[in-house]
Amino acid sequence: MSEHVVIGADGVEQIPLKRYTEKAYLDYSMYVILDRALPSISDGLKPVQRRIVYAMSELGLKATAKYKKSARTVGDVIGKFHPHGDSAVYEAMVLMSQDFSYRYPLVDGQGNWGSPDDPKSFAAMRYTESKLTHYAEVLLSELGQGTVDWVPNFDGAIDEPAMLPARVPNILLNGTTGIAVGMATDIPPHNLREVVSACVHLLDEPKADVQALCEHIKGPDFPTDAEIVTPSEDLRNIYETGRGSLKMRAVWQEEQGDVVITALPHQTSGSRVLEQIAQQMQAKKLPMVVDLRDESDHENPTRLVVVPRSNRVDLEALMNHLFATTDLERSYRVNLNMIGIDGRPQVKSLDRILTEWLEFRTATTRRRLEFRLDKVLKRLHVLDGLLIAYLNIDEVIAIIREEDKPKPVLMERFGLSDVQAEAILELKLRHLAKLEEMKIRGEQEDLAAERDSIELTLGSTRRMKTLVRKELLATAEEFGDERRSPLVARTEAKAFAQEDIVSADPVTVVLSQMGWIRAAKGHDIDAEALNYKSGDRYKLSARGKTNQPVVLLDSTGRSYSVAAHSLPSARGQGEPLTGRINPPSGVSFEGLMMGTDQSLYLMASDAGYGFIAQLGDLQSKNKAGKAALTLPKGAKVLPPVAVKQVEDSHVVAVTTDGRMLAFPTADLPQMARGKGNKMIGIPSARVANREEFVVAVAVMGPGDSIKVLSGRRHLSMKLTELEHYLGERGRRGHKLPRGFQKVDGLEVVSS
Incomplete structure (x- = not known):
């Protein structure tokens, strides 16, 4: 089928289904990416969040105002700006009010707005009340000063701001999460003072790299006192690539022998943690814990108590296990994906984010100054006309009284513009007092000084940078606070092995x-x-x-x-x-x-080869086992012999030919697997034909004696009596006395 549009006989366009579905899906994808899921680098908000904040400001719900029902705000948002479900809008509004979800909340809520244990437990919007926080002024204070573009709302009835003129990089301060089509975003929150400090450094050193910026931004700063345990090198790599993951760990302390957990990782439920620990107790995987308590209250939002069985329990090891097996330690994905100032979604590094935001902030500041300059120039123009009128007040009054159309006469007589003439005609009688002339001249001087200052700033890159820096530092001074999430180096958490439990x-x-x-x-x-x-x-x-x-x-x-x-x-x-x-x-x-894993065993074959192995090396999680002892042709396995100590001990080997050899155990290699080294010399052909092979091996310590068993007879010898049989490893050995040519086994008798 042709890819071109075809006009049917009835005049209706006919488009190939493939082309239509492709375009429809791409349009939908771009809509979800740009208008729903991803935040803008400029103000750090998604469209729904931006519309909520703007709608609340339009309703007069500033921080100093009285609370209003949340349903009023939600109704305005969906009626004027965001034609979607009210529950979705209200949930976004709730998230912006939760001080355990947002580092710097934008909404000040009154009523039940959820709890750290269950963030979704908030009351319906008809019950709660809300207004904006003081911090929201950072996003809104410059809105009416020509700083941003305005676009029509969904039905074209009114305009809404395309973005908010944020005075700080809110994209990093509150962070966000979102899933679009084919991409997602996970931006963690950061500390305002640290981010502003990095911005100021970047203004001074525009070519500063991520490593230099990380001197100011140590890492994310979540709205919880839990520790960030990700190494600084890994955090720096996240900021360089824009992707990675970080770990948070709960904070705990010992109180009268009990473990008291005082801070949980971001968005971790205390009840869920207690449930996870209780499940392990029921499964008998935590025999060292006897009780759990949740003592959280208004004064102590997080206080979980874990009671050990006795004071002999290693609390560090216990917590290490709980970190590894419960939500007391959690990983968070980081994906710094956002819509840049060019309108394109992209995963950005830290230096790129701050550089782009500073470009936006500089442009916003320039627009604000130009907007103010335009106002100042217009006012000065009007004041010039008013001053002319005051200096010729009698003539002006006469023209107004006598002329049918005084405006063009005034313009021609005094060389006034249309705006100036209109301002004169709109003067009230009470403003004709003598003092008004002095007020005009004073206002002219003030505005002229402001005009000169603005023009100097607009004409100087250095002055513009200084202004941006000054405003950043002022905002940090007003809204900044100390870091909440400490960055701590910790060893990796490991769960108890089965043998530990x-x-x-x-x-x-x-x-x-x-x-x-x-x-x-x-x-x-x-x-x-x-x-x-x-x-x-x-x-x-x-x-x-x-x-x-x-x-x-x-x-x-x-x-x-x-x-x-x-x-x-x-x-x-x-x-x-x-x-x-x-x-x-x-x-x-x-x-x-x-x-134990360190226990030593002599592994040997009856071909006369052997080695020392650690028991840990012989263990296998595989049901099919693992190769441990390699057997020469015709050889068989000898039972392993425990080795208490390698130094000062001797290996004793006896063959079917009645030969015995004793040599230092230290002469044998320590291996994980293999054939080993020759212990006693037996020709390989004799082993293959089963003519001669090793009957038994033993390991005797310095005070032990060896018992050679032959039928009902036995021969006991101490190490000092073995001189005749002592030799180098691999020798043929010496014949045993008559009557012991056929040996049944060796037995070590400890002293």
């Missing part, structure tokens, strides 16, 4: 031959005497604590981990391990380990 009770974990696992309370458990399923029997056990992980090693050298506290009780027969992990089919488990 679970009580550290002694436990013995038992694994059966068929792979059933369970946990018995205490360490004085005879694991072999427990009740097992028919055909099953004891295989492995390990002692530890309920807040420690259980690490298993299978016959292929893979390691797995499960939480000890989650295992079934030993009063039953346990549950199959395959319900918790996914090992390869046909494997068996050869190792069961418990301890």
Whole structure:
């Protein structure tokens, strides 16, 4: 179909549907972007906000006036300027009145205007009353002085200001959020004094970069006492790019052993925070907390109390956990997207925002001065005519009395303009007093001086900058206040690990031959005497604590981990391990380990290779486990051996050939995974053919003795008696005495 408009037989234009829908959607998109969702850099307001403020000023609702029903304002706004729903207009009005939402509120409300806990709990507009705040004068005071353009309202009946002549960068002071089509804006609020200080610096140093401006604007300043914990480098990056995110954290203190939260992040509900903490308590994820209280009142708007179980609870760690898991710490997106002075939406850096706003402010000030100069010149012109009249008062009166049309006669006789002649004719009799001439001359002198001053300012860039700076500083002096949101460097909040929450009770974990696992309370458990399923029997056990992980090693050298506290009780027969992990089919488990992440274990294969591993490196969140011990060809896994200390301890290895070697444990490398180094020398061919391999390994401390088990016989030796078997790691070792050529195992006996 042709893209051109076709005129039908009935004279109606026919447009292709594709072209029509494309244009309609683009028009709608531009409308939403420019006229609804995004604020203007000039006054920092969206159209609905601007219309509310202007309508209230037209109703005479200044800060010094009496309150009027909010419904009156909303009616004026939707009837004259904003033909949309009354609820949307009223919600925008409520937001501008909430001192916990706006850093510098524009509306002064009387009645229920919502609370920090529930900002949407405000009363209907027929109940509330409102007027403008003193701060609103910053936006309105120069409105009638020729400073801005006026445009027709939606029906062309009256005019409304295209923008308000803001005396400070309100775009940064109150910030805003909005979602348009294909773009959004999230501008955080800032401190007026800091922003003005940056503007003054930029007037003095027009080429100042973001880093220089950040010396004045340290960061956003929300209407809450909560802390901004984002590092200064990240804040500077936000101001350079116009995008990023920042974090706020609640403020708390200790009072008689309790945690008292006194300030919440921006737009955070205290009841919601308490609900989040209570949910964790019910789920038994916060056993160290026994009670919560909300003691907030009129004097203390935020006072949430968290009661710990005892005075031994680490409150710093507790709060760190709550920061990580509740709204006590929140992230806020920053997207400095706004409509520039060129009328285009754009994400801007801090220096660009302030530079553009100063251009707008300078142009506004120039228009104000030119408007005033025009008034002064017109008044001086009229005064010149009046003075001529007073100097020739008798003749003027005679002309007015005698002439049918005195105006042209006056103009011709005294060389007056139409405006001057009209002013003379409109004089009242009481103004013909002798003192009036002196008043005129005095007014002329004052206006002439003002004219000269304005012309000097308009003709000098330096004087114009000085005037803008002076007015900025005066506004900051009148409306500025101290920063509310402190910028504090804090470590990143981390939630409690599972083992931190679970009580550290002694436990013995038992694994059966068929792979059933369970946990018995205490360490004085005879694991072999427990009740097992028919055909099953004891295989492995390990002692530890309920807040420690259980690490298993299978016959292929893979390691797995499960939480000890989650295992079934030993009063039953346990549950199959395959319900918790996914090992390869046909494997068996050869190792069961418990301890802290720093606990050391000797990992070895019967090929005579081994290394020292930290238990933390063997843990895996993956149900399929992780590769831990690499097996040479034909080799099998040996049960891991706990290493109490590396220094002054020795590794003892015994082979099926009756050879034993002892060497310092420190000679073995500490690794996370791998094959390890050779402990005792066995030819690889003999291992592959299963002719010779390591039967057992042990680690003995300086005061321990080693017991070599062979059938019913055993041989005990202390370290001092092992001289014959001591050697360098990797040696072949020496033969054991006759009768111990076939070793069943090694046992370390602690002194």
